[in-house]
Amino acid sequence: MQALLTLSRAIDKLNAFVGKYSIWLIFAATVISAINAVIRKTFNYSSNGFLEVQWYLFAWSFLIAAGYTLLNREHVRIDVLNSRLPKKAQLWIEILGLVFFLTPVCLLVLWLCIPMVAEKFTSGEMSPNPGGLIRWPVWAALPAGFVLLLLQGWSELIKCIAFLKGQGPDPMVKLSEKTAEEELAEVLRQHAAAADPAAKAH
Template identity: 80%
Template sequence: MQALLALSRAIDRLNTFVGKYSIWLIFAATFISAANAVVRKVFDTSSNGFLEVQWYLFAWSFLIAAGYTLLNREHVRIDVLNSHLPKKVQIWIEILGVILFLTPVCVLIIWLCIPIVAERYATGEMSPNPGGLIRWPVWVALPAGFALLLLQGWSELIKCVAFLKGLGPDPTVKADAKSAEEELVEALRQHQAAAGKAP
């Protein structure tokens, strides 16, 4: 189990690194968008390449950060029923979700994408738009993103099993989540600070 937990920590570090640095792809897309707007207004010219590289960067940032989002439990969850169940039942729901849903979907998408990416690379497919870009770099984002999501799902699975065996913390609680007591103390401090500033 210790080897699996070490693997889980390595996957967490990988997705943390990718997630934290994927923000630069958003920054680059925003910068290119602004530069394109300025060039279009000032010089009355533009290129579809500028638009497509923005789409590429957004696709990459969205897809490769999926594992980081799962790590931080920021995916959309509907816990109306789940949150009222005993903790062990919640953990088993997580385990079954990873095994029966997340893993098969990720494996299927990766399996289906790899031949498409290989074909796009081999043919050097270009965008049909005038001044458009080569297509395979954006296609690579699909298997890369789902591979990172799959790895993170397995990391969460390891953490769930470790929790059930009493070898790790509760993986369903966000790492930076405050307890009810900590939230109360923070609220009291803010109230006192506001009262102290009042005339």
């Protein structure tokens, strides 16, 4: 079990790293969108390539962050009934979902998309739009994203089994990372607390 938990921690670190830096893809898409708008207004010129690269970046950010989203238990869940069940029942529902739904779906998507990505890479398929981009880079986001999601699903499965055996923490609890809004509120509270003694001194 300890070897599996070590593997689980490694998968968690991988998806945490990918999720943390995938936001830069959204930033890049935003910058390209702004540059495209400026060029279009200033020089009356645009290209489908500018639009398509934004779609590519968004597709990559969305797909490769799926595993990170699962790690943080942020996928949409219907917990109205599940939350009322005993912890053991909740864990078994989680295990059954990971084994009989998430794993088969991920494997099916990989089985279907990997040959398509290989074919598009070999053929060098281009976008039919004038000035469009080569297609295989955006298609490659599918296997990359579903591999990360599948690995994270197996990591969650390991954690569920470890908890049932009394060898790990509760995997049903969300990670207690602060949101950007919470971090900002904390900084403002610290500034207010630091300024308060100075105000009293005056």
